Amino acid sequence: MVIVKRLIKFHAKKEDFDTQINVLLDRLKRISFDKYPSAHAASQYDLGKLYLDRFKRDNNKSDLIKAETAFKESWKVNTLETNPYEFAKIQLMMAMVYSHLAEFQDPEAYSYKAINMIYNALNIFEAKKFPKFFAKSQMTLGNIYRNFADISDRSKNISEAIEAYEKALKIYKKEKNSKEYENIQLNLGASYIILSKVQNKEKNLDKAFDAFENALEILTIDRNPFSYAKIQCDLGVIYMMLSQIREEQKNLFKANLVFKIALKVFTLKDYAFEYATTHNNLGLVHLILANIQNPQENHLKAIEAFENALDVFTEIDYPSKHKKIMSILKSLKQKTNQ
Template sequence: MQTLSQSQLQAALGAAEDAAASPQERAEMLMEIAMGLQRRPESAQQITDAIHLYQRALELAPVAAVLLRARIGARLGTALQALPDCGDGRGVDNLERALASLQAALPALETQGTPEEAAEVELNQGLVQQALAASGRARIQDAINTYLRALRVFTREAYPQEFAILHNNLAIAYLSIPATDERSRLREALAVQSFEEVLKVINLIDHPSEYAMVNNNLGNALQVASSSHVVENHLRALAAYDEALRVRNPRDTPLEYANTISNKANVLRCLVPDAARDVSQADLRDPLADALALVREAHQLFTRHGDAHKAQLMSQATAEIEAELAQRRQLAN
């Protein structure tokens, strides 16, 4: 079951009151209905209805049914996590309720459930902690630790999809920590490594949009990574952006394409002509001139598609590159 009308919702709740079934059976039935409703919701109301069903299931589930209550609580946490943020302040509250529900469910799933059930809760718990960290309501390090625990179960060989999700979010979490201590270089290296791990389980043919996104993010991570091999990192970043551009194009994904070419332009501005010769499939005799062409194209796309802020950034970059090229011409003369 994927959707429920209000009448169907009331019928489901009514069926759960059937005295012929035990409280545990009724709770299990409500959980199953809620899971079906949550699987492919067509509106926020359907998520809200699923939450209502999970809550009623918890009311019915006997206290002694520890594992069932943990499973219901875990699903309730994911439903609260899925509620959209309407900008009214309740989004953070819903995430905190989701975190509490997931944390409460985890001990019973660890002792009585399967390793996969516990790891799935840890994956979702990490996602919630990461989202809350953005508003200062959780520690990003807690999210990282939770992801690492989940990776003990969700290995690349056995669970490639979950493995990819965990490593992608690990990389983003590492990069979100300000570089204010001596461990920042390690975190940057770990972020690059995690993006590379994701690329071991996704590919251009089966996961084109994800492939492009991760390569774009890998390029960004390589740009900021502190290393004694700066030129090598920049060349690797260019290769990653070129992989992303095998998917992203100005016709089908104009804003994503503009983001990637602006990122690529930023790397080209840092390259000296000698380094550019090592870049495959590109004629970069003057990286700065190529950067100028890319930021001009990105400016046009951001302008055309209504991203005024990024269009302004591209205008500034254009002026800076034109000034540097003019200075070069003066020195050459």
């Protein structure tokens, strides 16, 4: 029996996905399932990963369908009984495929499929034996549940997401896995904000704040300005929500500060939508502050911020946002005699 070894380990850069996909497709013509099942399955797995990576670049649904087909071909050889390790890897990849397909169609059905695939993988990827794959599976599970929370049982699914992220953090440490640690902290922060809207508002907002602060121990404005600014905006939202519970003025001042920090990155030229969203939030902060102190000054600052937001939120492009801001501005200008 002739054994065809796996010749290439693919780590495709964005610009060469197409080339490497074609290389694999050509190779698969020469290593049939019947003659070389192991090599055929390995190439199908690599092909599925490349299609999945290309989807992340192009957001083309057809790549997800192709990835699913490739992983299923690999699954024919790598079953739970014949090769549990490779089987679990395939389940993890298919979970990612289904979680993305849920964005296009049948979100509930595909989310359930994705969750089932992850649990298939976790039956093999125990934390002690396969810590890397255990953590990756838990992080993926968290992402799936977080997205699922948008369409079904928000409290239950976001709690499941948080539990999965926490399990991943038992493996991913700040010192050794900084990128993964940072990503999970960001996802945890976002998840706790969502949970705060349905239960234990203050407690969950504090947890969200802690998660974002943990991420900022790694994430700097120089290293990743967009993500850094995004966290500042998230913190601003937390401060605004906390101002409804405690230390209203103090938390509004903090919100004002972090939104201004974010605007150092979110310029009109480079990040128009984020620029407008941040100015809108800044306007809301000054609107609330006007009820506490210096009403004229804060009303004028609110007007300035809302007008900056309207540079992007035009009547044509964002009619609902435009209408809402215009209504606020009309009231403010009456108060300030403009």
